[in-house]
Amino acid sequence: MQFGVFTVGDVTPDPTTGRTPTEAERIKAMVAIALKAEEVGLDVFATGEHHNPPFVPSSPTTMLGYIAARTERLILSTATTLITTNDPVKIAEDYAMLQHLADGRVDLIMGRGNTGPVYPWFGKDIRDGIDLAIENYALLHKLWREDVVDWQGKHRTPLQSFTSTPRPLDDVPPFVWHGSIRSPQIAEQAAYYGDGFFANHIFWPKEHFQRLITFYRERYEHHGHGAAHQAIVGLGGQVFMRRNSQDAVREFRPYFDNAPVYGHGPSLEEFTEQTPLTVGSPQEVIDKTLTFREHFGDYQRQLFLMDHAGLPLKTVLEQLDFLGEIVPTLRREFAVGRPADVPDAPTHSSMLKAVVR
Amino acid sequence: MTTLTVVQAGLGSPSSTQLLATRLAEATQRLVPDLEVRTAHLRDLARDIADNLVTGFPSARLREVVESVVGADALIAVTPTFNASYSGLFKSFVDVLEPESLVGKPVLIGATGGTERHSLVLDHALRPLFAYLRAIVVPTGVYAASSDWGADGLPGRVDRAAGELADLLAGRAPVKPAHDGFVPFDQLLAGR
Numbered sequence: 001m002q003f004g005v006f007t008v009g010d011v012t013p014d015p016t017t018g019r020t021p022t023e024a025e026r027i028k029a030m031v032a033i034a035l036k037a038e039e040v041g042l043d044v045f046a047t048g049e050h051h052n053p054p055f056v057p058s059s060p061t062t063m064l065g066y067i068a069a070r071t072e073r074l075i076l077s078t079a080t081t082l083i084t085t086n087d088p089v090k091i092a093e094d095y096a097m098l099q100h101l102a103d104g105r106v107d108l109i110m111g112r113g114n115t116g117p118v119y120p121w122f123g124k125d126i127r128d129g130i131d132l133a134i135e136n137y138a139l140l141h142k143l144w145r146e147d148v149v150d151w152q153g154k155h156r157t158p159l160q161s162f163t164s165t166p167r168p169l170d171d172v173p174p175f176v177w178h179g180s181i182r183s184p185q186i187a188e189q190a191a192y193y194g195d196g197f198f199a200n201h202i203f204w205p206k207e208h209f210q211r212l213i214t215f216y217r218e219r220y221e222h223h224g225h226g227a228a229h230q231a232i233v234g235l236g237g238q239v240f241m242r243r244n245s246q247d248a249v250r251e252f253r254p255y256f257d258n259a260p261v262y263g264h265g266p267s268l269e270e271f272t273e274q275t276p277l278t279v280g281s282p283q284e285v286i287d288k289t290l291t292f293r294e295h296f297g298d299y300q301r302q303l304f305l306m307d308h309a310g311l312p313l314k315t316v317l318e319q320l321d322f323l324g325e326i327v328p329t330l331r332r333e334f335a336v337g338r339p340a341d342v343p344d345a346p347t348h349s350s351m352l353k354a355v356v357r
Numbered sequence: 358m359t360t361l362t363v364v365q366a367g368l369g370s371p372s373s374t375q376l377l378a379t380r381l382a383e384a385t386q387r388l389v390p391d392l393e394v395r396t397a398h399l400r401d402l403a404r405d406i407a408d409n410l411v412t413g414f415p416s417a418r419l420r421e422v423v424e425s426v427v428g429a430d431a432l433i434a435v436t437p438t439f440n441a442s443y444s445g446l447f448k449s450f451v452d453v454l455e456p457e458s459l460v461g462k463p464v465l466i467g468a469t470g471g472t473e474r475h476s477l478v479l480d481h482a483l484r485p486l487f488a489y490l491r492a493i494v495v496p497t498g499v500y501a502a503s504s505d506w507g508a509d510g511l512p513g514r515v516d517r518a519a520g521e522l523a524d525l526l527a528g529r530a531p532v533k534p535a536h537d538g539f540v541p542f543d544q545l546l547a548g549r
Contacts, residue, residue: 205414266412270408
């Protein structure tokens, strides 16, 4: 099983000091978090993609390329790549390029993006969101698998005799996850291609995501990629740890109360009861994270959101130390009782082996 | 069994909005056999509703109420009149319902206010809201001003509205007036 962190790349004032980091500080902080993730033994770092303030990561492959050069093992991913407003041709090229530079340590989570104005800035319409995700990904999928592509669709100029370069490393396209918090169409898309399905379930109660993930698993089996319990599932998570539970709650509360997504709403206590958010001791985080398997079945990837809501870098790096401390236990516990036929998340080397064999 | 959910956004205790909602529900109950009535008092859910606006999901107890509203065979919705419209709490509750969740739902609308001058809140605010939601609003809405509680007329409007809701639930066409307003002259002469 893979463990890692994902970042949205928000520039948020620290509510305890009122200080807002500069864009440069935030970008360098994201890199520092990625390097720390490898140092403490995590498997994955994923960056968001945004094209509007207060977010900085508009150019994921630039950042991931830089991180690739400074890491050895870490899988570089996205959370998420905007399959709607990006040109699929450019995604095909950018991420194939990154694959070569990172020796295959690359995968992507596709997402639609939910900010209305971003679509027209890129010549698109949010009402076409699902349609764009379906059509653009169909083209991307083809560009990575066929050397010469003739193609025509609704949302992009046609292609005649087009070759996307560079070709994917070893002719093995990056593994793709499809992220969704709401849309069964996206779960169906992931199932159709036999791709992974990533449910960032951190903001809502589990019941909603149980329906969505069960649906993805059923459809994965329906489309002939394996049994439902073998479908490739990734989940989000959100934690804050201190040795003592009370210290964690005291320190995190002002960040929670002012957080961009859920701040000024429910109390920390209510939200931790209703969602995966865990604020407490390392053991409490282990216990809560292990319940995910009970709710969603054996899964392949667990990504934690650690650096939002204005938390200072120093604190985030301390949090990553805690993560590094608990992940061996999580690996061990998640392995207990896991059926032998539940696959790991595909990586470049596992997919290459499958092709060669 | 038929189910009716009553949503009322009264804030006071006692509350005239609560009172009107109860009377509308009881009048409907008299006409619909085996009617199960559930009541949602939005004041008790004020924070849950605000939290749902912020987080995008309902708390467990708000979800229960939303499910009872969406799943009911009919709905009675009563709000106080604030600044010429339904109250913010009432609208916020409607705003946390999933789109299209009230399509085709028989609804009886009611409103309360300090003076009769606000009575068009029913037809200028509540009715368009439920029209947008594609619910089926019965022709008679019931508005109760403070003075209505000490005057006649209100019970008749309550019964007429409840009758329309009952007809809709039973799939009956609304009953036509038994006559065209003709009153024998001896009754007219008697002052009635």
